[in-house]
Amino acid sequence: MKAGKIINKIFLKAEKKLLLEIDESKKEPFEYQHSTFNTLINCGKETLFGIEHRFGDIKSVKNYQQNVPISDYNGLANYVNRIRSGEDYILWNQKVKWFAKSSGTSSDKSKFIPVTEDSLKYMHFKGMTSMLANYINTHPDSSLFTGKALTLGGSVKPDEMGNGKSLYGDLSAVMLKNTPAIVEFARAPKRKTALIADFNEKVEKICKQCSKQNITSFSGVPSWNLILLNKVLEYNHKENLLELWPNLELFMHGGIGFEPYRELYNKIIPKETMHYLENYNASEGYFAFQDDPAVDGMLLTVNNGVFYEFVPLEFLHEALQGNNSHVVTLEGVKTNIDYAIIITTNGGLWRYLPEDCVKFISLFPHRIKVIGRTKMYINAFGEEMMIDNAEKALASACKLCNCAIRAFTVAPVFMDLHRKGCHLWAIEFAKAPASISDFERILDAELTKVNSDYEAKRAGDATMQRLKIMQLKDNTFVRWMESRGKLGGQNKVPALWKDQTFINQLKELQ
Numbered sequence: 001m002k003a004g005k006i007i008n009k010i011f012l013k014a015e016k017k018l019l020l021e022i023d024e025s026k027k028e029p030f031e032y033q034h035s036t037f038n039t040l041i042n043c044g045k046e047t048l049f050g051i052e053h054r055f056g057d058i059k060s061v062k063n064y065q066q067n068v069p070i071s072d073y074n075g076l077a078n079y080v081n082r083i084r085s086g087e088d089y090i091l092w093n094q095k096v097k098w099f100a101k102s103s104g105t106s107s108d109k110s111k112f113i114p115v116t117e118d119s120l121k122y123m124h125f126k127g128m129t130s131m132l133a134n135y136i137n138t139h140p141d142s143s144l145f146t147g148k149a150l151t152l153g154g155s156v157k158p159d160e161m162g163n164g165k166s167l168y169g170d171l172s173a174v175m176l177k178n179t180p181a182i183v184e185f186a187r188a189p190k191r192k193t194a195l196i197a198d199f200n201e202k203v204e205k206i207c208k209q210c211s212k213q214n215i216t217s218f219s220g221v222p223s224w225n226l227i228l229l230n231k232v233l234e235y236n237h238k239e240n241l242l243e244l245w246p247n248l249e250l251f252m253h254g255g256i257g258f259e260p261y262r263e264l265y266n267k268i269i270p271k272e273t274m275h276y277l278e279n280y281n282a283s284e285g286y287f288a289f290q291d292d293p294a295v296d297g298m299l300l301t302v303n304n305g306v307f308y309e310f311v312p313l314e315f316l317h318e319a320l321q322g323n324n325s326h327v328v329t330l331e332g333v334k335t336n337i338d339y340a341i342i343i344t345t346n347g348g349l350w351r352y353l354p355e356d357c358v359k360f361i362s363l364f365p366h367r368i369k370v371i372g373r374t375k376m377y378i379n380a381f382g383e384e385m386m387i388d389n390a391e392k393a394l395a396s397a398c399k400l401c402n403c404a405i406r407a408f409t410v411a412p413v414f415m416d417l418h419r420k421g422c423h424l425w426a427i428e429f430a431k432a433p434a435s436i437s438d439f440e441r442i443l444d445a446e447l448t449k450v451n452s453d454y455e456a457k458r459a460g461d462a463t464m465q466r467l468k469i470m471q472l473k474d475n476t477f478v479r480w481m482e483s484r485g486k487l488g489g490q491n492k493v494p495a496l497w498k499d500q501t502f503i504n505q506l507k508e509l510q
Contacts, residue, residue, distance in 0.1 A: 004143040008136050011145065015133040022130055022291070025302045026365035032303040033330050037061060040307055040344055043118075048090045049079060049350060065309075065324045065351075070342055072353045073111045080112055084161040091348025092116045098178070099159065099168040100283035112159075113283045115174050119347035123305040124175060127286025130301065131252065131279055134291050139275075143247050147216030149187050151176065152228055153194030153202070169195075170491070171283045172220065188213050199487040203228055207235035215245040219252040221492060222261040223407055227478065229268055241269050250275045255492050257391035264404045264430055280370060284354045285345050288368055297367035302330065305346035310339040313357060316374060320353075335360045338386075340374050357386065378496050380412035381421050381463050383454040385447070387495050393446035400442055403433040407477040407493050411500045413468070422465040426503050428472040440469050476509050483509075 012019065025032055041058050044050035053067045069075070076091070083090045084099065091114060098115040115124075136142055153176050156169030169177075176194055184191060189209040196202040211232060218225060229241060236244055248269060258276060265276070280288040280298055285306050288298035300308070310333055311319045315326035319340075333339065338359055343352050358368045372386035379385070390410060398404055408427045415421035425443070433439040444466045448455035457463040481487050483505075494502060 002143075004146045005141065007145040008140055008142060011136055012133065012140075015129065018126075018130060018133050019137055021303055022134060022299075026299070029300070029302040029364075029366055030331050033307060036303060036305065037064075037307045037344070040305075040346060043093050043346065044091075044348075044350070046089065046093055047348070048082075048087075049348070053350070061329060065327065068351045069322060070311075070319055070327075070351045070353055072355065076349065076352065080114060081161065083114055084112060084159055084166060086162055086165060091350070092118070092346070094118060096348075097166050098174050099166060100171040100174050101168045102170065102283040111283070112168055114348050115171075116347050118305060119285065119345060120175070120178055122346060124171070124281065124286050127279070127281060127289065127301055127304055130304075131277065131289040131291075134289070135250065135275070135277065142249065144216050144250060145186065147214035147245075147247050148210075150189075150206075150210060150215045150218035151187055151194050152206075152218075152220045152224060153196075155195050155197035157197075171281070188215060199482070203231050207232050211236050211244055213245075214247055216247045217250040217252070218248075221255040222253050222258050222265075223256060223477075223493065224491075225251070225253075226261060226264060226406070233268065240267070242271055249273065250277065252277050252279055254279045254281055256495070257387065257395075259391055259395035260398065260405055260408075262395065263398060264406075267404075280368075282354060282356070284349060284352065285343060285347065287341075287343075291365075291367075295361075295367060297361040297369050300330075300366045300368055302366070307344040309342035309344075309351070310358075311342065313338045313340055313374070316340045330366065333360050333363070333366070335363060338371060372496075378410065378412055378423065378498065380414060380498075381457050383451065383457045383464065385410075385423070385451055385454055385496065389447065389451040389454070390495060392450045393443055396446045396449075397439060397443040400446075401433040401439050402431075403439065404430040406430045409493055409495055409497060409502050409506070411497050411503050413500070420461065420463065420465045423467040424470060424500065424503060425467055426470045426472055426506050428474065428476050432471065436469055436471060440467060443467060443469075470503070470507070472506060473510055476506055479509055480506055 041055055045055045058064050058067060079090050083096050088095050094116045096114045096116055099112040100115050102111045102113060136144065154170035154173035156167050156173045156177055158164040159166040159168050173195055176191060189206050193202065193205045193209060196205065206228065238244055241248055253276060258278060275293060277290045277293060278298055279290065286301060286304060287306060288300045291299040308330055309327050311327045319327050336359060338357055341354060341356050341358050343354060344350055355374045356370055357372045357374055359371050361367050361369055371388035377384065377386045406428045408425060410423050410425050413422050413424050448458055477493055481491060
């Protein structure tokens with residue numbers, strides 16, 4: 001028996017209970033959610049937040065909804081700052097040493113998400129283990145564990161608010177710092193390298209350390225990993241990654257849509273058996289993973305220290321004003337409805353709005369797609385364009401025009417007395433189309449196929465004119481993100497924005 005199969009058998013035996021749980025959660029998810037809810041409330045009773053919101057009186061989800069308002073980060077910021085300043089048991093019944101720093105994609109303001117021992121162990125690490133266990137279970141001949149997992153990582157810093165007693169960094173860095181020592185043998189590069197703050201220095205050292213190693217998988221945001229992998233190819237004067245890492249078989253991606261980048265990855269990894277699996281691992285928690293590569297959706301993790309609520313986007317404003325009549329738990333969701341997701345977690349987030357929008361593509365198993373952000377969409381003319389629409393249309397247009405993109409952002413051009421409105425797309429191409437004008441026409445047509453509101457506004461140029469494209473020079477987005485102090489890690493380019501603030505900044509770099 002090959003070494004890989006032996007390791008797989010040992011791993012699957014160790015994770016037998018977890019695999020059974022995944023299987024049961026597909027059939028009976030509600031019991032897991034009920035148990036999770038009760039555990040969370042019991043853990044929160046003696047916290048400052050729990051005392052203030054009378055957790056001791058909560059006997060049902062309805063009580064909970066009555067006692068605790070839905071809140072975004074601003075609503076919890078004062079509690080978080082007290083924890084960062086050194087106070088204990090404010091949001092969770094454990095002392096907190098770590099914070100996942102995130103600016104998100106809808107604001108420049110930094111968020112510091114508490115990372116507790118429970119959230120690390122039973123949410124983030126458990127979520128990743130669930131994904132790996134499911135993958136090995138469905139691919140028993142995998143050679144994944146015979147090589148190393150490449151991790152781009154982030155960086156951590158002492159928290160100045162807490163006099164150095166606590167630390168913060170992006171989630172990947174927090175997880176790296178807390179990874180069990182035995183896991184380090186299966187990961188590359190060295191932890192010290194993965195935690196280098198300077199992105200360019202980190203990439204250079206990864207090229208030196210990892211080029212000759214047996215890399216079998218990698219994970220992270222598609223755009224940043226693409227930059228890293230292209231640098232590896234350039235450093236080694238190779239055409240594709242299989243010349244360096246012939247056993248490469250898995251990319252676990254998240255953060256942004258993968259489809260616009262698929263052709264580029266197919267080019268540098270020309271392997272039919274290469275697997276690309278999406279996971280939904282945010283600073284706030286690990287929520288879902290793609291359990292079946294044939295299905296374009298992710299299995300919701302229902303026994304992961306997270307209790308979920310959902311509200312249709314059209315009723316989100318009412319819910320934020322305290323009207324819970326349209327808020328449902330997992331038992332009340334339906335397919336093909338755009339929901340804002342509300343989470344309660346073992347990281348001490350209570351009825352927290354992470355600003356993500358999801359849609360259920362199936363029930364039993366409950367699988368979702370992340371379709372956008374509650375604040376990251378364009379509705380300047382009633383077109384209601386979500387990120388999901390933009391990514392689907394862009395992927396189709398690239399395929400039809402035989403081109404590829406590195407990054408993009410979109411903003412409205414508002415109508416005035418002399419012109420109708422339109423969308424302006426700032427795109428950095430990895431492979432430019434033969435004709436930008438043809439690409440504009442085709443992308444516009446693809447958008448009308450995936451968004452009926454956009455189609456209606458574009459009909460006969462009644463409200464909107466055809467979109468326009470501003471082609472950017474190579475490395476514009478990298479230089480832009482660097483100028484904003486957001487190079488590398490889990491930072492994401494805001495793909496849709498309400499005005500041309502970002503596009504104007506990109507123009508200045510041309």
